Amino acid sequence: MPGETQLPASVSVRPARRIGRGGRGAALAWGGAIAIALIAPHLFASGFGLSLLCRMAIAIVFALSFNMLLGQGGMLDFGHAVFFGLGGFATMHLLKLVDGGLALPVVLLPLAGALGGALAALPAGWLATRREGTSFAMITLGIAELAVALVVMIPQWFGGEEGVSGDRSGGVALFGFDFGSAVQIYYVLAAWALLAAALMWGVTRTPLGRLANAVRDNPLRVDFLGYDPARIRFLTFLLAGLFAGVAGGMQALNDEIMTVSNIGSAASGAVLLMTYIGGVGTFSGPVIGAVLVTLLQVALGTVTDAWQLYSGLIFVAMVLWAPGGISGIVQSHAPILRAGRGARLLGPYLALLPAVGLTLAGTVGLAELAYRLQAVRGGARAGRLFGLAVAPTDPWQWLLPLALFVLGAWLLSRLAPPARAAWQEAAAQAARGVS
Amino acid sequence: MSAPALSLRSLHKSFGATSILRDVSLDIPAGTRHAIIGPNGAGKSTLFHLVTGRLRLDRGSVWLAGDDITGQSPHAIFRRGLARSFQVTSLFPRLSVFENLRVAGMRAAGCGHAFWRRIDGFAALGARIEEMLALLDLGPRRDVAAGALAYAEQRALEIGLALVGGAHTILLDEPTAGMSRAETERAVALLRRLSAGRTLVMIEHDLSVVFDLADAITVLADGGVIASGPPASVRGDARVRAAYLGAAAEVLT
Structure with a gap:
């Protein structure tokens, strides 16, 4: 029947939008990102500036991993900090082994985060990705509660209230760098952020990445094209957990401590906020969101104690009036400017x-x-x-x-x-x- | 001749107390074009849902090219070579026309779930999609989001998704619904061309399309098969005429 279509009306009334094919623009964007990563520590050379940049690098990886689920795969994960936090704890334990004499370069430690995040995502994803939409979101909420309870219950592994701490400069120095100083750890984190972002961008251009988009748009049709939507969700979930674990490993290196708060719902809420404000519809959206929200948290935090009130208000305003986030606003104006x-x-x-x-x-x-x-x-x-x-x-x-x-x-x-x-x-x- | 492309054996389906299909049996020989017609509510779409694994059978069995596929999942049935389209357009609204077709062609191109290979690296798949874009007359709309297409373009893409994957048996649920005369003629030409060497089963209300394309026709009414055979014999069947009393009966004469 004419008009009997399940496509949302908001999509069909929009002017025909051309979907980019990457190419030269992408190369330019990556060149720009590398340049910014190299120049930024010279512009913000103070201790405060460098610690802010480190937090941004971590937030970018975390938000991009979150958007693999929300933006690319249509999965709203209310417990994404679980993989971030468990990746961070895994890194922390390896760091303590390095402090104890294990000959492993500290630079490689976020790999332990990747492993920790992916291993945690294995059972969690196995449970959650059997369902889609609201049911999926509910299951992740339950998993998040469960993870926090487990972390509190096992102080031998997670250090109870104090958490687990280590010393990143305690290992073997690599080419004379011991990564104790702020600028040295910045370059380590920036390199990891660029590597992780490049890999996640790469995934969007693979068969699995495209299938994740398809499952986001219409899981039923994917089933009739020879792919099990649950399996695609599961694999995407594993990768998102892995990269969240990398971000957690970066955090462990940066803060030299992980506590239960790194796993909890506030951390999961923060990454949702960042990703959404930046925009879930583009690859760069979460990067913009991670940078701005990190900046906002710090800047507002110095001006007012009520900063959480403001970030809540900003989030509500964005959801109501700019659901595409900042990158969505940019995207809807780019053709007009061009x-x-x-x-x-x-x-x-x-x-x-x-x-x-x-x-x-x-x-x-x-x-x-x-x-x-x-x-x-x-x-x-x-x-x-x-x-x-x-x-x-x-x-x-x-x-x-x-x-x-x-x-x-x-x-x-x-x-x-x-x-x-x-x-x-x-x-x-x-x-x-x-x- | 080998086993029929599709063999339905005594299918039964009820929703609660309402019986939708009763004892439907049908053999569709490989390489033929078969139309299923019947009044609204006859159970035609339900039949497609049962065959493709969308709904579970109460009783009976479905055989695809000699293999029992009863109770298998839709993706498993697709992998055995059966593709379908939907009466209610079912696309990937935020993906471009090109990406819609590419997703539909990925299984046949052997992409698997790879996340370590570039999708653009599957050159044969890309070429096949470009070819299909041209056949569907959607070339100029290649990079437009499917959700932003006009209705007729969406219907063309809906057919394209079913055809592009290389399945040997294709089920189309009202492929020309809502199309204009000219669009319908183009769709019929496309179906004729792309169904060569494959088995095509379609639900269709447009009887001119049916008599134009079909090698055989099955008439479904009130959950049962009331006639099945070559167009000429179905056209003359008294029960078919009774089921089609009204405007459509004139088309049958």
Whole structure:
């Protein structure tokens, strides 16, 4: 019957999007990534800067491994930190052996993470990948709880409350490098991040990678094309666990300690946040998300104690208004810019700015008041906000941010539709201009 | 002649208390084109679901090229050489037209589940897909997401997914549904060309397509076979005429 199609409407109404074939653009992107990895430590040479870069390198690998499941394979894993954490513990134990005299270069230790992550993913994936969609997500949630319980129950392996710690400079020095210094460990982690990212990118261009996309889109049809969708999910899950384990191994080298918190739901939530904010639809999305969210956590953390509130708000806002993440926003504007129609969007987009500013100011005011209300009740001092003394128990102080928020939101509700219409028109024109 | 390409032996299927198919038996010789027709609700799509492993049989058995495939999974049945299309278009909406066809051709090309070989390295598969793109008239749409195609293009791609894998027996569920006259004619020409040397079984409502293509016709009504044989004999069957009372009966004359 006409119209009787199971394709989601949101897909079919979009202008025909051309799907890139890689090639020169990809080579350029990889060259750029290597260049950035080499130059970055010179631009951010402080101890703080280097530790930030190390955290980014770890987050990039972790988020990319998460997106093998979510973006590439359509699997929402609520317990991805299990493989990260167990990979980290495996690395930590090997590091202690190296400290004890085992002749193994410290550089290679994330391989133990890969093994640990993959081994943990074996039983977990065997259970979870029999199902798809919500059932899959539920099973991973259960596995995550189970893993945390096991880690707490076996202090001999996981060190109980204190975790397991080691010394990365305790091994045999390789060519005079002992990896004790911040810049040396940065280059080790950057090299691992580039290698792991390249391998994961490679997987997207293999038969299994393509089959994972197919299972994400339509598992039923895959079954009728000679492949068992559960088996494809399982293999993808193993690889994602392996690379999460590499990230965990990098973390172990960087922090020289692993604790139960590295396995828990907060860590799993963080990687979901990063990946989603960056965008699950492209390979580069999780990289963008990992860099930005790591930066945001640190930057917001220095400015406000309520930073978790903000990352939660940002996540909700992205899910609601930009489900494709940052890379999705870039992707939906790239053809318009290439067709030279970007200037037409400038007006409507600039008109949004004051409204966005008002809404943000109101949101920040409300968030800070809410956070400090709790702090004041706990006996802390409210402190100052934007140079003003804050008294969250005074109802009048809530009025101004509330008014800003309502005004901004109202303006946005009026200005967003024309901006959206301008974007849709420009996108349609760009699509027509190309084909 | 060897075993029939497809042999259905006394199939039974009920959903709860509702009997959908009762004692359906059918032999389809290899290399023939066979049409299954019948009023809505006759059980035609259910029959395809039973044969391809989508649904489980209550009783009876299904034989593909002499082998019992009863109760096997859809992917196992596909690997034995049976491919199908769907009445409700079932594509990979976010993959390009090219990638849709390539996924469908991967099993036959021996790609396995490899994650250590580049998919572009399977040159013969790539060439086969380009060839199929041309046959389907989808060449200019090669890199467009399947979800963004027009309806008729999606229907063409749906047929393409069933044909590209090199299966010896192909089941098409209403391949021309919703197509215009011109599109239907192109689809018929394509089916004629690509079914050469293979066995084609199709559910089809468009009787002109049926009489144009089919070597034999089976009429299914109310869960049972009421007639089966060459077009000429089915055309004259009194029970078929009774089942087709109304507009379609005129097409049969």
